[in-house]
Amino acid sequence: MKTFQWNARTIVIVAVALLLTASVGVMGIWLLLSGQPGTGMMESGDHTEMMGGMDISGDHTTMMGAPANRGLLGGYTGAVGLVMILAFVGMVGSLLYALFREKPGQPQPAACWNCERPVETDWTTCPYCGAALVAQATRP
Amino acid sequence: MSDPPKDNPQSIILLETLAAGPLKVGATPPRPGLMGAFEHYGKRLLKHPFFPWVGRWMMIGFLIALAYSAFFGPRDPRLNFATVMSWVVWWPLLAISYLVVGRVWCAVCPMGALSDIVHRRIGLNLKAPELFKKRWLVAVLLGIAILYQAWIEEVTRASVSPLITGFILWSFTIGAVVSGLVFERWTWCRHLCPLGAWSGVFAMSSVVEVRADPNVCLANHCKGIYCYFGRDDLPGCPFHQVPKIMETNRYCSTCGNCLKACPNDAISIRLRPPSREFVTQKKEVLENALISVVAIGVVIFQGLVMTEPWATLREYAAASLPLLSNDAVLYGALILACVGLATGLFFLASQIYARLTHQSCHAEMCRFGFAFLPLALLTHIGHNLGHLFNGYALVPGALAGLVGKLPQAAAEGAPNLWLWQVLEIGLVVVGLIISVWAIRRICGAAKGNCPRPLATAPYMMLAILYAAVFIALFALPMVTRVS
Ligand code: SF4
């Protein structure tokens, strides 16, 4: 594992990653703000129209028979929006955590108790020496 | 701790002997007949340089078509390529694939493929945060993933909304690509993808497994663990697995990397009984064992909300408690109730079993939890196959819609309630038989703990009860998915 260093390349890649992640957050906010119960389905029964713009305000009677306007925060899109914003926060959080907290490039934190070679935390047996790592693997 | 005895050749041989596990002489001979043929050609396929890339590029094309259709296609879900192919065709086929080929979807998944492409070309290759591997976080993420994929589908009505289907695809794709840009191997698929978490659980019931023959590793004095690290330009296991010590399919995507990287031809794809790994796992982790019972609860939820009487129940719930008129709350409460009930009954059965056998309830829950997975999987397959049979007629219209030749109206599916129900109930019965068999095998694997097969009666009764609930649900009239 090479050691991470800030340089032009890494800055561009991190910026691209943040921009892409932002697109998920922006979509989430947009869906939430749309405040519409939209499911993206035509109500009129006209199946032939292609989506013009990004109108997400259509409502319809669902297969369950009830009007489709009872989702989280007033609309189904709201539920998706909220989840997308949470996903955005989680993605940015783990990115920043990985970059600044975990000091990338450091050696594997777990080692076999017997041969001391690096192992993954979820392995149950050391692939080098055959020692059982079960206790280690199941440790909380 | 004393110095690792790695320089002493005799110690090396001893340690390698230990690493190889139970001693046998020579490699396992190939099996005769059809099983042997399957394994032979399966191995050739996985070792082929075009695998899984041909599948991956096809799926990337499929993803582009889905995204185009989701955002710019017809808004009627019965005519939209994205909704019809995602919810009527792909989702049921995915369910079948868990049983037949394990987690192979992850090997050809277009989102994972895009992640791998950016990772190989420009990725930073940082270690995945240790945080992702914390036991509590893995359990929480898995719980969220399992509940989320059922809950979000119901609450957002994703299956009747091309746009929401598109947003879900977009957020998964971005998550995968960003992980590929920043982290090592397939961090998205291994640690973060909700679909991958769900697939991994069901893949444990699969009838195939990729494993190394430790005798071959030993005979060749393999010290490179190339299957894990990779060799020359051949990448190692993207899921951080070493096939000679691997005990579960949960983190194996059948991607074939290890087969290609192993210089000693030690790894093969094998057929096995669908419950085999439940008795061989060394790691007793309660949350892993409970997954199957949670899956039972989720499958009950999915079946219940697809029944016609559910519409009436839903109205009744909303009328009696206004809070429940919010679907997110109603479906959230329902899924938690289903999962809670399934888990509670399992806890009760384990208590009774522990008393009968004088064992620790916790340990028995760890051992027997997995046994319910085949029942959950077969029921999940039956339910989804029903959707496929009742919606396949929509496929030509959706394909025509993709190329701009929309029919005037969606072809009505050919709901054949009778056939659907026979199929579903038949698969529940098959699942029940495999689960009962698994319970007996788990009992038999630890004779000291399970002196009398009769003592497993609480678990047997529970499996029968779960199956009866599934059959009762499937006997009710059902609604189809995108109509
Ligand atoms: S590379 Fe092959 S021989 Fe070496 S440990 Fe892995 S499976 Fe065994």
Ligand code: SF4
């Ligand atoms: S063990 Fe790893 S490399 Fe081998 S098939 Fe499974 S996921 Fe791929």
Ligand SMILES: [Zn+2]
């Ligand atoms: Zn070791």
